[in-house]
Amino acid sequence: xxxxxxNDLLGFVTVAREGSFTRxxxxxxxxxxxxxxxxxxxxxxxxxxxxxxxxxxxxxxxxGERLMLAIGRxxxxxxxxxxxxxxxxxxxxxxxxxxxxxxxxxxSLLPRLAPLLRDYPDVTVEFDVNYGFRDIVAxxxxxxxxxxxxxxxxxxxxxxxxxxxxxxxxxPEYFAAHAAPKQPRDLTEHRCINQxxxxxxxxxxxxxERRGRKANVRVDGPLIFNTTPPRVEAALAGLGVALxxxxxxxxxxxxxxxxxxxxxxxxxxxxxxxxxxxxxQPSPAFSLVVDxxxxxx
Numbered sequence: 001x002x003x004x005x006x007n008d009l010l011g012f013v014t015v016a017r018e019g020s021f022t023r024x025x026x027x028x029x030x031x032x033x034x035x036x037x038x039x040x041x042x043x044x045x046x047x048x049x050x051x052x053x054x055x056x057x058x059x060x061x062x063x064g065e066r067l068m069l070a071i072g073r074x075x076x077x078x079x080x081x082x083x084x085x086x087x088x089x090x091x092x093x094x095x096x097x098x099x100x101x102x103x104x105x106x107x108s109l110l111p112r113l114a115p116l117l118r119d120y121p122d123v124t125v126e127f128d129v130n131y132g133f134r135d136i137v138a139x140x141x142x143x144x145x146x147x148x149x150x151x152x153x154x155x156x157x158x159x160x161x162x163x164x165x166x167x168x169x170x171x172p173e174y175f176a177a178h179a180a181p182k183q184p185r186d187l188t189e190h191r192c193i194n195q196x197x198x199x200x201x202x203x204x205x206x207x208x209e210r211r212g213r214k215a216n217v218r219v220d221g222p223l224i225f226n227t228t229p230p231r232v233e234a235a236l237a238g239l240g241v242a243l244x245x246x247x248x249x250x251x252x253x254x255x256x257x258x259x260x261x262x263x264x265x266x267x268x269x270x271x272x273x274x275x276x277x278x279x280x281q282p283s284p285a286f287s288l289v290v291d292x293x294x295x296x297x
Contacts, residue, residue, distance in 0.1 A: 098144065104160075109145070166246060172258075223239060
């Protein structure tokens with residue numbers, strides 16, 4: 001296809017990925033009307049509809065999906081090669097996009113990357129705080145951060161923290177009014193702070209293990225959240241029992257703001273890992289980020 005159409009193709013790929021002309025235009029730095037005209041011209045030249053437009057959404061037609069599969073990854077490969085060229089510069093440069101949760105961002109990623117960003121001013125790190133399991137390939141992230149056991153086997157996973165444990169906690173005021181649970185099944189008699197899972201949409205089943213014996217408990221209570229921070233605040237406010245990663249709770253436990261129970265039922269599990277596609281050709285900037293985050297404990 002003629003070179004003059006490459007911008008139109010890039011515009012099409014961006015709209016298809018974003019599912020929105022507004023977001024795609026902002027990403028490309030063009031006006032929405034210019035982008036719409038570009039796509040319309042591409043469709044006229046190909047004499048086929050590539051995008052199905054409604055007042056609320058944009059999706060690919062069968063032809064659009066076929067074109068997307070054919071060329072989308074090639075634009076990614078071009079971008080990756082351009083990033084790799086920065087190794088010929090005196091200092092690495094470029095943008096690294098990472099999707100993660102807010103706690104690991106504040107407690108681990110930012111502190112470790114701060115020295116790197118001071119030493120390499122041409123490196124930019126963009127964070128997407130998200131609790132769902134984003135498809136980092138389809139959404140064009142360089143990497144994501146998850147608990148180790150939830151990472152797909154075809155990804156490279158790099159440990160960025162130690163093994164973790166869960167903690168069952170509530171405020172001293174709560175346990176003053178309710179007898180502390182001795183066994184996981186006792187939690188069914190308590191007001192628990194529930195979590196809505198971002199992927200399945202179901203409520204999280206609290207799972208425990210002690211000396212090879214496992215216990216799964218479906219809890220009930222007055223509150224349901226889909227993120228961690230409000231569950232912490234609800235526990236501190238005495239509104240119920242919460243199950244949360246130990247590293248997020250220990251400052252409150254040490255200060256006496258929360259009381260921990262069922263500790264012997266909470267074994268260690270794989271901690272936070274940075275993960276990325278095995279086929280990815282890392283840029284110098286990305287390699288620096290991985291090395292800065294790698295856990296060496």
